[in-house]
Amino acid sequence: MSLRIVVTVKYVPDATGDRHFAEDLTVDRDDVDGLLSELDEYAVEQALQIADEADDAEITVLTVGPEDAKDALRKALSMGADKAVHVEDDDLHGTDIVGTSLVLAKAIEKAGFDLVVCGMASTDGTAGVVPALLAERLGVPQVTLLSEVSVEDGVVKGRRDGDTASEQVEASLPAVVSVTDQSGEARYPSFKGIMAAKKKPVESWDLSDLGLEADEVGLAGAWTVVDAAAERPARSAGTIVKDEGEGGKQLAEFLAGQKFI
Amino acid sequence: MAEVLVYVDHVDGAVRKPTLELLTLARRLGEPVALALGAGAADTAAALAEHGATRVLTHDAAEYADYLVVPKVDALQAAYEAVSPAAVLVPSSAEGKEIAARLAVRVGSGVITDATDLQAGEQGPVATQSAFAASFTTTSRVAKGTPVITVKPNSAPVESAPAAGTVEALAVSFSEQATGTKVTARTPRASTGRPDLTEAAIVVSGGRGVNGAENFGIIEALADSLGAAVGASRAAVDAGWYPHSNQVGQTGKSVSPQLYIANGISGAIQHRAGMQTSKTIVAVNKDAEAPIFDLVDYGVVGDLFDVVPQLTEEVNTRKG
Ligand SMILES: Cc1cc2nc3c(=O)[nH]c(=O)nc-3n(C[C@H](O)[C@H](O)[C@H](O)COP(=O)(O)OP(=O)(O)OC[C@H]3O[C@@H](n4cnc5c(N)ncnc54)[C@H](O)[C@@H]3O)c2cc1C
Ligand SMILES: Cc1cc2nc3c(=O)[nH]c(=O)nc-3n(C[C@H](O)[C@H](O)[C@H](O)COP(=O)(O)OP(=O)(O)OC[C@H]3O[C@@H](n4cnc5c(N)ncnc54)[C@H](O)[C@@H]3O)c2cc1C
Numbered sequence: 001m002s003l004r005i006v007v008t009v010k011y012v013p014d015a016t017g018d019r020h021f022a023e024d025l026t027v028d029r030d031d032v033d034g035l036l037s038e039l040d041e042y043a044v045e046q047a048l049q050i051a052d053e054a055d056d057a058e059i060t061v062l063t064v065g066p067e068d069a070k071d072a073l074r075k076a077l078s079m080g081a082d083k084a085v086h087v088e089d090d091d092l093h094g095t096d097i098v099g100t101s102l103v104l105a106k107a108i109e110k111a112g113f114d115l116v117v118c119g120m121a122s123t124d125g126t127a128g129v130v131p132a133l134l135a136e137r138l139g140v141p142q143v144t145l146l147s148e149v150s151v152e153d154g155v156v157k158g159r160r161d162g163d164t165a166s167e168q169v170e171a172s173l174p175a176v177v178s179v180t181d182q183s184g185e186a187r188y189p190s191f192k193g194i195m196a197a198k199k200k201p202v203e204s205w206d207l208s209d210l211g212l213e214a215d216e217v218g219l220a221g222a223w224t225v226v227d228a229a230a231e232r233p234a235r236s237a238g239t240i241v242k243d244e245g246e247g248g249k250q251l252a253e254f255l256a257g258q259k260f261i
Numbered sequence: 262m263a264e265v266l267v268y269v270d271h272v273d274g275a276v277r278k279p280t281l282e283l284l285t286l287a288r289r290l291g292e293p294v295a296l297a298l299g300a301g302a303a304d305t306a307a308a309l310a311e312h313g314a315t316r317v318l319t320h321d322a323a324e325y326a327d328y329l330v331v332p333k334v335d336a337l338q339a340a341y342e343a344v345s346p347a348a349v350l351v352p353s354s355a356e357g358k359e360i361a362a363r364l365a366v367r368v369g370s371g372v373i374t375d376a377t378d379l380q381a382g383e384q385g386p387v388a389t390q391s392a393f394a395a396s397f398t399t400t401s402r403v404a405k406g407t408p409v410i411t412v413k414p415n416s417a418p419v420e421s422a423p424a425a426g427t428v429e430a431l432a433v434s435f436s437e438q439a440t441g442t443k444v445t446a447r448t449p450r451a452s453t454g455r456p457d458l459t460e461a462a463i464v465v466s467g468g469r470g471v472n473g474a475e476n477f478g479i480i481e482a483l484a485d486s487l488g489a490a491v492g493a494s495r496a497a498v499d500a501g502w503y504p505h506s507n508q509v510g511q512t513g514k515s516v517s518p519q520l521y522i523a524n525g526i527s528g529a530i531q532h533r534a535g536m537q538t539s540k541t542i543v544a545v546n547k548d549a550e551a552p553i554f555d556l557v558d559y560g561v562v563g564d565l566f567d568v569v570p571q572l573t574e575e576v577n578t579r580k581g
Contacts, residue, residue, distance in 0.1 A: 015511075021397065123511070126375070129361075141329075142331070145355055163355075163356075164450055165449045166448045168447075169329055170445055223365075223403060223406065224401055224404060225401060225402055226400070231396065231397055232391070232396050235558075238557040248573075261576050
């Protein structure tokens with residue numbers, strides 16, 4: 001029996017670019033290049049490894065985002081995923097966490113799944129809660145924040161490293177998994193992979209395909225409101241000294257002056 | 262006065278500092294009612310009362326330790342229904358955020374994660390968040406339902422504000438999903454005797470420039486002289502020189518201490534995401550062009566193997 005894996009991947013502004021907010025206080029996507037959230041590359045990688053171990057598996061990558069978000073899907077396809085779903089609708093602009101999880105959950109149900117694999121967090125919103133919300137909405141176990149993951153005989157197992165302990169966890173499929181950047185480096189797409197990706201199917205769904213109304217999502221439907229966004233004032237230039245044998249002592253002097261010693 | 266539900270993070274009854282900070286914030290919004298779950302839950306009451314909890318709801322069951330997250334969501338929902346709070350506050354740990362978000366969806370509320378401050382506002386609590394590796398500060402609110410907000414460590418002072426802290430047993434019935442994810446083994450993190458990274462007033466970190474696990478002793482010695490926690494960059498963690506639980510940055514811990522000392526760390530955006538809000542920032546780096554120097558209050562351009570031991574010795578001497 002085929003293992004149906006859905007990997008959720010987010011298209012985000014490049015963290016090394018000059019990220020800022022647009023006038024409506026949503027993320028400005030026009031001024032900064034977008035890319036597949038680097039933390040979702042780890043999700044794609046683990047899905048590929050799980051699929052390799054399975055007799056028969058199919059990986060669908062899923063994104064909710066604007067037109068350009070197709071780039072994120074192409075990258076995931078060139079890494080080796082089989083097909084892609086793009087949920088795209090003008091009314092999605094400004095969707096919050098609760099709304100995003102609703103749209104993703106509907107799309108995952110429509111695609112059909114045994115296993116959902118997510119990143120640990122996006123690199124823009126960085127909430128790190130969408131995977132748990134997908135489990136809540138889909139009514140399946142959450143097996144999140146794994147630094148190690150495997151699937152065998154319909155059971156997903158993994159290691160979750162928490163603040164106070166490291167835990168081994170397991171659940172029966174269907175389930176939602178999220179993986180951390182400790183799970184193993186993501187592969188680079190090969191030339192062959194990039195060429196093959198061009199031929200792989202990318203389906204586009206809009207809100208009506210998912211049975212959702214415009215007022216359930218987007219800025220208008222958001223259950224949270226951003227009232228203001230201000231750039232953090234640049235730190236005033238600090239004192240920089242060159243070590244000429246006394247650097248440690250000079251630093252101690254500074255720390256003493258600040259009452260840290 | 263409205264009640265505000267505070268989810269308690271504790272280890273066998275010892276309340277962790279971020280929860281005490283939450284009680285300070287909760288008092289700005291109403292009367293704090295605390296929820297403590299699992300082994301030692303009732304032992305939290307004295308500390309919670311001392312910091313303003315009027316009531317302490319407790320419940321212990323094997324499920325909290327044996328299964329992931331959902332039993333705690335069930336309990337928080339039971340408390341939510343019993344209290345009908347004006348807001349729900351949860352510490353922003355990885356688990357805390359998952360619990361909060363799941364509750365929010367269940368009760369039909371918006372959720373705000375990783376707030377760094379909280380004030381009462383005309384339309385409900387106003388949360389401050391920092392965005393894009395702390396280069397922006399935003400204020401936001403929950404517009405639907407009862408605000409569910411997770412708050413980062415070091416977001417408020419811990420204040421004594423004695424209140425009744427009456428202990429009440431909470432009735433919880435677990436959902437069908439509660440036993441979905443079994444915890445089959447647990448290895449507690451060995452204590453180093455140093456302060457907790459996210460709670461420490463001073464953090465001393467080492468990066469790729471430390472050049473080897475054996476050299477982290479230099480970083481630890483400086484940390485110990487200052488009573489500080491030890492942090493590491495991802496490069497140092499990936500090289501296996503220091504445990505991942507000490508990583509500072511986007512995918513590690515985010516810290517906001519009074520003093521952050523970066524040694525042999527270049528200051529990549531993902532590292533900055535976890536330390537940029539530190540009050541005073543100091544760096545030792547042999548490259549005068551390293552981006553970390555854009556952030557510092559005081560920087561030494563030099564070899565850490567010279568500068569750090571000299572600093573440690575000086576600190577120890579001054580302490581007498
Ligand atoms: C700085 C900032 C702060 C924000 N704060 C809040 C807030 O407090 N409350 C709120 O309701 N909204 C908030 N938002 C909006 C929120 O980020 C978006 O709604 C987002 O789509 C979902 O949250 P996340 O990106 O943080 O995802 P995370 O929960 O961090 O993402 C985890 C994983 O979920 C999957 N995923 C997430 N989004 C998508 C997607 N669009 N397509 C495919 N897979 C996806 C990926 O696998 C990802 O790795 C914030 C946005 C920004 C930029
Ligand atoms: C999705 C994602 C998430 C990430 N998350 C994190 C994270 O959470 N935390 C994190 O730290 N990084 C994270 N990174 C990695 C980040 O981009 C950097 O690669 C990393 O922070 C570099 O670590 P470093 O500064 O120690 O090493 P380098 O960038 O190699 O810098 C080493 C510095 O040490 C200096 N140096 C060398 N020798 C000496 C000496 N003897 N004395 C003094 N100075 C010396 C050098 O001049 C240099 O500036 C993430 C990356 C990605 C893509």
